Amino acid sequence: MGIQHICILGGGTAGWMTAAALSHKLQKSGISIGLVESEQIGTVGVGEATLPHIRYFNRALGINEAEFMKATNATFKLGIEFCDWGRVGDSYIHPFGDFGKPVRNIEFYHYWNRLRLSGHDVGLDEYSYAVMAAEHGKFHLPDSDTKKIESTFSYAYQFDSSLYADFLRAFAEHRGVKRTEGRVIEVQQDNATGHITRLKLDSGEYIAGDLFIDCSGFRGLLIEQKLSAGYEDWSEWLPCNRAIAVPCEASGKPLPYTRATARKVGWQWRIPLQHRTGNGYVYCSEFVSDDVARETLLGSLEGNILAEPNRLYFKTGRRKKFWDKNVVAVGLSAGFLEPLESTSIHLIQEGITALVELFPNGHANDLDMEEYNLRMELQFERVRDFLLLHYVATQRDDSDMWRYFRNMSLPDSLRSKIEAWLSRGLVPAYERGVFLPPSWIAVFTGQNLLPRGYDPRANLLSRSRISDMAHILRRTVRETISRAPDHSDFIRSYGAAIPELVSGSP
Ligand SMILES: Cc1cc2nc3c(=O)[nH]c(=O)nc-3n(C[C@H](O)[C@H](O)[C@H](O)COP(=O)(O)OP(=O)(O)OC[C@H]3O[C@@H](n4cnc5c(N)ncnc54)[C@H](O)[C@@H]3O)c2cc1C
Structure with a gap:
């Protein structure tokens, strides 16, 4: 028996990117796709800077670029400016x-x-x-x-990743993905194979599947809490383990690049969207307290804050097996490397691409699984x-x-x-x-x-x-650049501006 039903657990960026890609790639295959998420649990709600590869993801789905940018308050990004990394006072841009x-x-x-x-x-x-x-x-x-x-x-x-998830949700639901709201309270397995068979929700409803995509975020509800796939801890090399994030009012025109400023301990990001600026401070709890981290971030913003600061805890590393039995982990459940080079959403994309290429045509094939794990291992290690x-x-x-x-x-x-x-x-x-x-x-x-x-x-x-x-x-x-359009003007002329940018503010 081939795969009849795919169940995606999680409706963050990873869940909806997976749902959108699979519903597009597997249309007419007869395979049904469901997604379970819990509004009460919510998503991590950060993740604003991306890599150029996301354009190929969107293009493969037939997404109109200007519409997508308008829907996600996006700006264009030409690279990342790194300040104070080599020596205090230095700066350079890592360009695309x-x-x-x-x-x-x-x-x-x-x-x-x-x-x-x-x-x-x-x-x-x-x-x-x-x-x-x-x-x-x-x-x-x-x-x-x-x-x-x-x-x-x-x-x-540079965009609002929650809005990107909403955008892809509409795309996926339009292509038949069935969303179920609810909290998973129990995960059931087949005694003989150890494969996951169904999820029990707090409503009492059961959701069955042949293949499960674990997009449940850091908790790795299926891949780790149920299958114990293991985690390779890279804190020895990348010891930063906390972040605090807060959006603020923009102080000028949005720049076409992200900024990462090294601090005495950790580093701070600045990501300009069309209507506001995303900020965050990534640090290691061994070297600086949460209070000092918060003060460092709030003391260096360019405008009034627009929401309460959001603290996040993580351990850098990767899942030992990204695909185990009939579960594939995509997104934060697969691992996390700090957001210095905006690689998380890209790693989601790599996971989805490898899954589509190695899609199991029966019950999970061991060779496909090995190949998938090897590919993802390489991707994570090189990042x-x-x-x-x-x-x-x-x-x-x-x-x-x-x-x-x-x-x-x-x-x-x-x-x-x-x-x-x-x-x-x-x-x-x-x-x-x-x-x-x-x-x-x-x-x-x-x-x-x-x-x-x-x-x-x-x-x-x-x-x-x-x-x-x-x-x-x-x-x-x-000479060529002197004739090129200003970033904000280009967004407007491209039909990608939201009302705040059209009206000239900021
Ligand atoms: C500080 C920080 C900064 C970042 N910056 C960037 C960046 O600039 N660029 C970038 O590419 N990435 C960035 N990322 C990563 C990015 O935010 C994530 O990769 C991305 O949002 C994907 O998250 P996710 O969908 O895997 O998990 P989540 O957003 O956590 O979603 C998990 C989903 O699972 C659901 N769920 C969990 N448990 C249950 C349950 N029991 N029952 C039902 N549903 C459940 C939740 O409701 C939710 O829908 C950053 C991450 C951090 C921590």
Whole structure:
């Protein structure tokens, strides 16, 4: 017997993204999909910054971009500005895009590295279209003509993730997903196989299923509380375990980028939506008290707060098995890495994509399950290494937290990546893993970790030729951006503005 009924537990971002994707992909398959959620329990209610891949998720569902942006108060995002990470006073942008354009199939940063080692002192970011556009508050869609510099970037969104869940709920219900309101109070299993058979709700109703998607958030009601899949704790590397989040009034036009400011202990985010600014402070309870964390956050906001601060507790790491028996964990139930690079919603998307590709055609197939678990393991580990890089590529030692990172022993995968970069500016690319070489290079250079040598392929051109090329590239970036539209104007002209932005406020 194949899968007849899928039951999704949880109606947060993970639950409704899964419901929307499966109802779209499995339409006409005869498989029914149900979703159970409890308004009384609620959702985590944070998560506002995303990665460019979400555009492909929306596009695959046929979602109109302007409508989606209006429904979620979204702005465009060209990257993340990191302040005070390398040294206090430093700042750089990790852009969604390349640095320059390849010449003779060799990435521009290799040439830049050669120039730098012979005295050229222009930063790599001056050759990034996305960085320069972000710094000037400009935005337009990437040009499809790959010869143009305006084609060398990508973008994501900053949005209200609760509204995104509502938007996807309407999408999924329209495609037949049946939502049931209620709290699950008991989970029943088949004695012989250990597979979950049905959920009992507080109303007394039973919800049966052949395949269960656990989107119940941090509690992992099915994957952990019932199946005990286990959790690989990464607090040793990513010790931040608390956050406090609060929205506030915006003080100006929304910027097309997120900001992450390192603090003495932990770091603070700032995410501009169309009508307000999302803020939060992520910290480690071992190094700072909840009260100081709250004061730090509330004392550095740009406008009046719009809601009571929301405190969140977490343990960084990942589920040992993301898919076990007939349960697949998606979202916070699968694991959590702190939101420094806006990766959670992306990991939800990776989970859904892998599930659709490896969808069981009978009872859960062991090979599919192994493949799924392996893929997700890689995704989580590679995100972990990238996040950790921000903490260890630092010259700061002004608190116990920064000293902790300076003395930490790194995962082998990260150590070898740093060594490859320092020796000759090499960043090995993986087939899987969300962050491509330009992302790594942005953090390395932005946090003052610069290579001792350069890739010998950069000798293909003479130094003066490279220097001329770099000069023209920099000028082209600047001139093109000077003609680009302002971010808010673009949102309006694109038909994606909410009334507050249309009327010019903020
Ligand atoms: C501090 C912080 C900042 C973040 N920032 C970002 C960000 O900028 N970008 C990003 O991509 N991600 C971010 N995230 C992550 C993002 O918020 C989550 O990945 C996302 O919201 C998905 O959550 P979820 O749906 O897995 O869980 P939840 O939102 O917790 O939803 C769980 C659902 O399960 C239901 N449920 C639970 N138990 C039961 C039960 N017994 N019976 C019935 N229903 C039940 C609940 O009602 C709810 O509907 C952040 C997370 C944190 C903690």
